[in-house]
Amino acid sequence: MSEPALNEDQRDALQEVANMAMGQAATRLSKLLGTFIELSVPRVKVVGVAEASETLRAMTGITETVTAVRQGFRSDIKGEAIVLCRSGSVGQLCALVNDPYTKSTYETTTQTELIFDVATVLMGACVSCIFDCLGRAPIFSPPGMLGMCMPLGDVFQPATLAWKTALLLEVNFALEDHSFRAHLVMLMAEESILHMNEALDALLSRL
């Protein structure tokens, strides 16, 4: 029995693709939001369902409750992106897109709408840039709230999940002043890992 995974070349290629894509995403985000957004070097890992929660905890270092928004994306490679931050930092996260709204008393916006807006922007930029490098244009589904104030461990509940192995890609965002950090996790399960392998092989063969 062989678990779907990446060989060493594919892994390096994906890391390279992700690095490049995050550079692009950071540029686009900074331009859109009018403030400098620093994206970390992405971390790529193949995880089993049982260790997903622990991996997420180790990568983010979060022990408090989180606010988490998910969004599906699909081409032949499909998966979900999750934006999460400490529940207490939601205000700072929203401030990224809040600027013109607060000045407008005529057009009111709820905090939930702002959370969706900022999460969609972050997920859209990162996922699109990665898919762009892989020569694909993903279709996104509407974002959904996983929880406003949930334990990090509840993001993945192994008993209810249908996948066994997933490719996990984590990036985190910081503002110039490092006042807070939000995390983006992209997850693609078994079949999509195989398509990812093909996409990476195609990329490697073109070099």
Add this chain to the structure above:
Amino acid sequence: MNELRHVLSELVVERVGFGIFVLDRDLNVVMWNRFMQDHSGKTAEQVIGKPIFMSFPELPRVWLTRKVESVFQLGSFAFSSWEQRPYLFKFDHDRPITGGVDFMQQDCTFMPLTREREVMAVCVTISDVTHASMMQRARDEAVAKLQEYADRDGLTGIANRRYFELRLADEFARWQRYGGELSMLLFDLDHFKRINDEFGHLVGDTVLRVMAERVARGVRVQDVFGRFGGEEFALLLPCTGFSDAMIVAEKVRRAICETPIDVQGTRVPVTASFGGAQARKGLTSSYEALINEADAALYSAKRQGRNRSIGFV
């Protein structure tokens, strides 16, 4: 063959059951399908080639501009859900008679139309989710009602034991953290079994209900009055010290015993015994301990001849 496909695609866009329109970077309308025409009353000829705000000045300008701009800049999707923003356009919905909402509830998707990695235009789709939104609102209301029932005692309509203990636990935690005063009373109708035996269970139930109404009328808004089970009741008194709690106990006891309860022409005399306890720093370790102390005081009141209030000391 290609031409046929092209014609069919156009027909699909024209006839499909949701709104489709396309905006360029300056928010000029480039395409406008039949759904948009039928619901807005504005034809493609009227809106195409002009900024959308010219045809629809009531649209949220800052919001919409930002949505579209984010799609152009990021090359990814943007969304809007009826749950946060009930509608973008003021469209009628197809339930003018049975519906309870003003305008068609809408989910919107903003899609990049890309050629060679450049976003050429943004396609906006509008789905009519009025029906789904009404179902969800109805469900939310039902859940809220169920939640309320789950907190209430079926016979008397006051808090049930589960809800009382929940509130007691909350108030106790608050008292532990912030200090102040916290008391509770437990009381029990005297010889209730005799009432049941002599007059029957229906009369017994009425006695409980009328007694609960009487007590509830005299309770302050911040107090919690609950049925602990059978003929036993509890009163949670936040920000209330021991002596004030015993004054409340006496007041409630008199309200119960002063007037016999009238059940279908039968006057049933009712008395109750009260036990009171106050949370004490360093002594009361848990809210359960507070209940136990009130219960011990109630037991003393019973032993000392009933129809009286005793405080735990």
